[in-house]
Amino acid sequence: MPAIDSFQPQVSVIIVSADSGASLRDCVNSVLACTTPLELLLIDNASSDGVPQAIARAHENDARLKMIYNRGNLGFGPAVNRAAAQTRGQVLLILNPDCLLQQSALQRLLDVLAKEPKAGLVGAVVCDAQGVPDPASYRRDPVMQRALASLFKRGGEGVNVTGEMPDHLVEAEAVSGAVMLMPRRVFEWLNGFDEKYFLHCEDLDLCRRVRDGGWRVLLAGDVRIWHGKGGSSRHRPVFVSYHKHRGMWRWFRKFDPAARKPHLAAVVWLGIWAHFVVKIPGQLRRSMAR
Template sequence: MNAAFQTTPTVSVIVVAADSGPTLRECVRRVMACEVPLELILVDNGSGDGVPQAIERAMQQEWRLRVIYNRANLGFGPAVNRGAAQARGNVLLILNPDCMLDDASLRRLLELLRAHPKAGIIGAVVCDDHGVPDGASYRRDPYLGRALRSLLGKNDGVNIGGDMPAEPVRAEAVSGALMAMPRVVFENLRGFDEAYFLHCEDLDLCRRARDAGYEVWLAGDVHVLHGKGGSSRHRPVFVSWHKHRGMWRWFRKFDPAARNPVTSSVVWLGLWAHFVAKIPGQWLRLLRRGRPALAATDGE
């Protein structure tokens, strides 16, 4: 193996795990099968399932893999920041543990970064097991009016309705399940805002990137399988709690409507009423699955 290849990866793939289960093994396997020079930084947020440790043991001779163990669940953004601090690649690729990357998709993302020098973040179309795109792949800033329209099921809300574009397009925001960006951009933005624990930190990063003069792009011709929060499905109340906290923080930071104290109070009450209203259905689904309602996180 060429020594320069070992010391200068092109891409640093950062995966945050938190009791992510067997999908993490397949995510790691597919990343390591890519031929692009890369390193994989696996950041474990205090998992109790033993999967990160098993992966490290099985790949102890693989210099491209590094595992960072956090003693507690720090949240998604803080864990990514710790992984990025140890990254050596010129490009960071933030990847959910239930997202399945392939070499062709990775090469296309790198090609787009080279083709668009002002690009700060490039996302992909993330799809479910049936190939159906997640609407969160192509988003707008979640201003109050847009968020209300999304809540009412309208197509002109936060997620851009209709078919996904078939080619690269400029976007306001993309899904944090997969984000490629130059490391220098991530460093200039000082990474994720660590006041978010889970959810909306990707919307925040995209907004700050645009405010700093960078472009956000969706690679419409790159489709990646995404399991949609494998470790979150059996801990929905905890995840929902942090999602609503994230929505409140984004609103307070960026939405002009937050300057009005009456509007701000109504939004606060509405958010938490919505959170409480969702709990019975979440618990019912848990009981039907026969799983304990515990708490964990992975990326959005």
């Protein structure tokens, strides 16, 4: 590899790890196998599994990999922001640590960003090991009526766009935060992720602010990326669930017109935290069964 001082990446890939497990190795290897000129910033939120350090040793001669170690768990958005401040590419790819990236997928996302007018953020369809798309790849803003429809599985327009997943480029209100490609200038103009989210809903927030800023959020439906189950979510389900519900409340307060009505806001607050409490016993049982 060329010396780091003379190497100019086209894209800067950012991965946040937090006890992400063995899948992190596969993710990093898949990124470094791509032929697009890139740099990879792996920022670790105080993992105790030793995997980030092992990755650093395995790739110590690869100038494309930069390791950043945090002394504590900063959360997802704050970690991305700190890594982004050290990037040199004009395009950022935010990638979950349990995703596998292929060169063809990366190139397609870059082509969309380059060719589509006012493209501010491009997502992909994330799939499980059987190739089944995650419905969260193609989403709407989680305003109260949609969130209720999704939560209680009742009729009406929910947060996830139902029906067959698109296999072509479409405009979206929000895409999955597992794979997000965007111009660095847009990310910086938005001041990155809102750091008052710790984990979950910060991607919905970012998509909304991209659109509010006059750019387009796009889903490249013909790009399919394998996405596993996060190690942090499996090991600490109640912790993750708490921050997910906390993120829901913050998004509601920032963007939902219903939040301007105190009585509705109170009902939503009670509903969110009641839902969190109800989920705890099942999460603990599943965690203990593993």
